[in-house]
Amino acid sequence: MKMTKKANQLTETKRTTIAAYLFISPFFILFAIFGLFPMIFSFYLSFFRWDGLDPMTFNGLNNFRFIFSDPIFYSSIKNTFIIGLLGTLPQIIVSILIAFALNSALIRFRNTFRTLIFLPYITSIVAVAIIFGLVFNNQPFGFANYILSFFDAGPIRWSAEYWPVKFAIATMVFWRWVGYNTIIFLAGMQSISKELYEAAKIDGATIGQQLRLITLPMLKPIVMFVVFTSTIGSLQLFTEPLIFLGRGLREEGITVVAYLWRDAFVYNTFGTASAAAIVLFVIIITLTAINLALSNLIGRSKRKVS
Amino acid sequence: MSTKEVGEGKFSVKKFFVYFVLVGGALVSLFPFYYMFVMATRLNREINSVPPPFTPGTHLVENFQKVTENIDFFGAMGNSLYVATTVTLGTLFLCSLAGYAFAKLPFKGKKVFFVMILVTMMVPPQLGLIPQYYIITALGWLNDFKAIIVPGLINAFGIFWMRQYIAEGVPYEIVEAAKIDGCSNFRIYWNVVVPMILPAFATLGIIVFMHVWNDFLWPLVVLRDPAVHTLQVALRALNDARQMDYGMIMSGTFWATVPLIFVFLMFNRLFIQSLSEGAVK
Incomplete structure (x- = not known):
């Protein structure tokens, strides 16, 4: 009798273990196929020549040589960082200010304000880019150029000039994400x-003084989190430049992901696209490491104080 | 009462600042929506004039008819609806199942597996874009919704979220009692846990649905045939047309955005609350 009870318990734990593994297995199986394997395969592909149809041929380091001798690739990296900075830094400052205002005890209609300020986030990036594409239209009838005309300035060719392109795309990023970060x-x-x-x-x-001496220091971990996610997010900028600049993706506004997308799906050179993906990967890993090191540093100094 | 009056007098500068920031922020938020609506009701000729129109016109229906002549708007909306609903339901099921295992079932390597899931959240999805495309072609899933749905079921955040919710929201005693009654682990999940975590389903469901609905890069890559275009890809096709008719483009964008605004306003509080909880955790 005792024996069977023990045996039953054994099978019970065994059954639970099997069930648990079954329950978590879909994630790992799917991730292995559509997440991990593609990542590893990216490295492999970056050493091959492949047009998407014909068999791959080994290409050594030529893909990397190609992208590193392509001025547009450097532009894409530079653009990504400039747009990321322009879109993110003011956004964090403004969203802290709005959050501070929303958190103030004095206000009425708090929920209404919160909803309105959050609203842009639910809009798709495609829609945002289309709307702002008209706001930043090159012609005098575009909203931005119309406003500028009051100051006897412009019209600016927003989608063709070095800084205006970046400003326009950064504005789209700013507008869509400021409410999210506020929340x-x-x-x-x-x-x-x-x-x-x-x-x-x-x-x-x-x-x-309240903002500087109480809110900001207490908010440090959240600020770190937002800086981290915004940095990674802005490195992945793609939709805004594609919609705003069209398939041509002018050098003034192309981003790294747009560059690799165009290499793969417009030019059918999947090898160089993979090489660009690897470079992006290295950049992201480096920034993540810096970010983690910084937050550790800040965390430690805080502990010392307390 | 008296302290409040003193406070109001003293902090009027603050009050001004607060309202200035909020009203300004709300106006900046709303203006592009209004602008989109105005343009969706105007003819291209009106939009192209200086000064451009700032009040709604009368061509809302006409512009939308032009949209439906250029793209299969309702087909694309149906595709988006189908894909987003399927991914949402599948994700809720798989994430809550895994979350239940991590929250309530004892098994070897639990911690390691959980950390592994968290680590996958750090990896940006674009890195594997090209091999993913390769896999999809090898599977013959190009222009097939499976290409969006199956990889879309991977959701590390969802598992994390469900684990937290089930760990706090489902008492051990209930699970134990069901076990003593001889329920299998799946029966416990299905009959005991699921009914208790419906609020978590609602919040995670909204987040996932919105993500899939708005996703662009991956559908653009794997859904080439206009018949399977999702709304976002179709909008891009509309925007890429050789002849730029801004009234038409804005009309398409407007009608593609309205349903989401509607859903958002319905679940507004739940949605904002869940997003901020997810971040602070």
């Missing part, structure tokens, strides 16, 4: 104790 910052701010602000008010601190 993230707001959630962080709401977890900060109200008593801190009360105490500061009693001591006569101005809002500027």
Whole structure:
């Protein structure tokens, strides 16, 4: 009797283990096929010549040689960073300000404001790029050029000139993401104790001081998180330049992902596209490592203080 | 009461600042929507004039008719709806199943597997784009919705999210009681856990649905045939037409955006709450 009970328990744990493995296996199987294998295969492909149809032929380091001697590739890296910076840095500052305003005790219609400010995030990037494509139209009837005409400036050829292209695309990034990050910052701010602000008010601190001395330091982990996700996100910019610039993807606005997409799916040179993907991978890994090191550093110094 | 009055007088600068930021932010948020609507109701000729129109015109229906002449708008919307719904349902099922295993079932290597899932969240999806395309062609899934649906079921964030929810929201005692009653692990999941985590389904479901609905790069790569275009890919085709008719393009964009705004306003609070929870966790 005892024996069978023990045996039953054994099969019970065994059954549970098997069930657990079964339950988590779909993720790992799918990820192996559509995530891990493609990543490894990217490295392999970057050493081959392949047009998408014919058999691949070994190409040594020529794909890398090709992209590193292509000025447009350098432009794409530079553009990605410039647009990323232009779109992200002001966005983080503005979203902290809006979150701070939303978190203020005095306001009415808090939910309405929150909803309105969040609304751009649910719009698809394609729609955003199409709308802003008309706002930043090259002709005098485009909204931006029309406004400029009041100041006797322009019309600017937004989709063709070096800085205007970047400004226009960065504006699209800014507009779509500022509300999202506001919500993230707001959630962080709401977890900060109200008593801190009360105490500061009693001591006569101005809002500027409250923001600088209470909100920002307490918000540091969230700021790190947002900086991290925005950096990685802006390295993947693709839709905005493609829609705004069209298939031609002018050198002034092409990004790394757009570059590799065009190599693969317009020029049918999948080898150089893979090489570009590898370079992007290295850039992302490096930035992630820097980011982690920085947040560790900040975390440690904070612990020392406390 | 008196303290409030003192506070109001003292912080009027603050109040001004707060409303200035919020009203400004709301206007900046709304303007492009309004602009899109105005242009969707205007003829190309009106849009191309200086000064451009800033008030709605009368050609909303006419512009949309032009859209349907150029692209199969409702077909594309149907495709988007089908793909987004399938991925959402599949993701909810697989993520909650895995989340249940991680939250309630004891098994060897649990921690390692969970960390592995978290690590996959750090990898940007574009890196494997070309080999993924290769796999899809090898499987014969080009121009097939399976190309979107099957890889779309990979959702590390969803598993993480479900694990957190089930760990907190489903008491051990209930699982144990069901086990003593002789329920299999799947029966426990299906009959006990699932009914208890419906709110989590709603929140994760909205996030996933919106992601799939708005996704562009991957559908652009694998759905070449206009008959299988999703809304985003179809919009791009509309925008790429040789003859730029802005009224028509804006009309297509407008009608593609409206359903999502509708869904969003319906689930607004749930949605914002879940996004911020996901980030703060």
